Amino acid sequence: MKLLQLKNIDLYYDGIHALKDLSIEVKKGEIVTLIGANGAGKTSTLRAISGLHPIKNGTITYNGKDLKKIPANKIVSLGLSHVPEGRKIFANLTVYENLLLGAYLRKDKKEIQEDLIKVYEKFPRLKERLKQQAGTLSGGEQQMLAIGRALMNRPDMLILDEPSMGLAPLVVKEIFDIIKEINKSGTTILLVEQNANMALSIADTAYVLETGKIVLSGTAKEIANNDSVRSAYLGE
Template sequence: MLKIKDLNVFYEGIQALRNITLEVNEGEIVTLIGANGAGKTSTLRAISGLIPFKSGEIYFQDKPLKSIPAHKLVALGIGHVPEGRKIFANLTVRENLELGAYLRKDKDGIKEDYEMIYEKFPRLKERINQMAGTLSGGEQQMLAMGRALMNRPKILLLDEPSMGLAPLVVKSIFDIIQEINKGGTTVLLVEQNAHMALSIAHRAYVLETGSIVLSGEASKLLQDDKVRSAYLGE
């Protein structure tokens, strides 16, 4: 579904990604793990067209993305929940969700999806008319995910969904990621909490200083001594 080949990205003359090659198959949860500054967020931002890449290729459903502007990628079925959530704080929960569906014209389908969001995130229903900026961190993360889902993405890019959240909320968010995936949405997950990410993913890539140094089945990487010592604190 998503293929990246020999991707190189530079920030102000510094190379952020070095010959990254990876793929995400339809129906998978694939996770990128690595330390801060490893290039995880840069990878997602390059896929979404938010940063240019110097060389290499990104294909989504066999279509090259390089010349497609970021705002048109949403219509192709790419949803991105950015690091830090980036909700519209001065709009209500409902208005944030409405913006997620701004490209759609199918009123009945949109209505169905509101109900789906409320079912997955009951707290959002309770706070539907509340200003988004007054929500807790966990609720804001749920809103950011709900907003992305309102466009019915084929692939969902999730950047650090557990950041700054209490352990119980983190577990709830990861349960929902699995539910979303089981419902048919492919997921590419960037996550600092390597243990949680590897425990729900099908496959994983390990990034270090802009390069992929390890890849394979998530369950096997969870048992890998190098991964355990570097990323799982064992």
């Protein structure tokens, strides 16, 4: 079942044609990754899905609903959570306050507490630092907090933009193990990632973007074994 479908998307930034006739789909339960160089249009694609940047042409359908007609603050309520590039945590608030903000649309207080416990189980370090200001956390802990906050929305689909950015290799492995665990628990994942090796190692499906266009798509294994991809993105 197609959970998310982008069809013939055109998006402009200040007159620049950032996405050009772009089409992708994400099936329920999958991990799908978008790879490409800086400026290829990966973040623009995610911002279009989340309603943070309007598209000029094309359609974006999530769970049968036309997202083009829904404002960004309402898209979250459909079960779509976005962990943005750079984490965008609230540095002056505590870890606990950041997590609660992820559930701001919810009224089910008992279930919110149950979900907090699940986040603590996934990220024990966050539980140890609940009263600590989020801005004092390490980069890896801030990324865990950003993911934990998104999970507090109980999403059917989690969009992750560069979760490994600026993190040490051991922390990157830990973050990717958690992403796999979240997916196994039933959450669909759309992942944008500079670390193409890591992204392709956990994904089911992959798309390669160049200057706003999809130039290659297939299973993650097929993309990882493609000679041009290996040369351009995998350092081989």
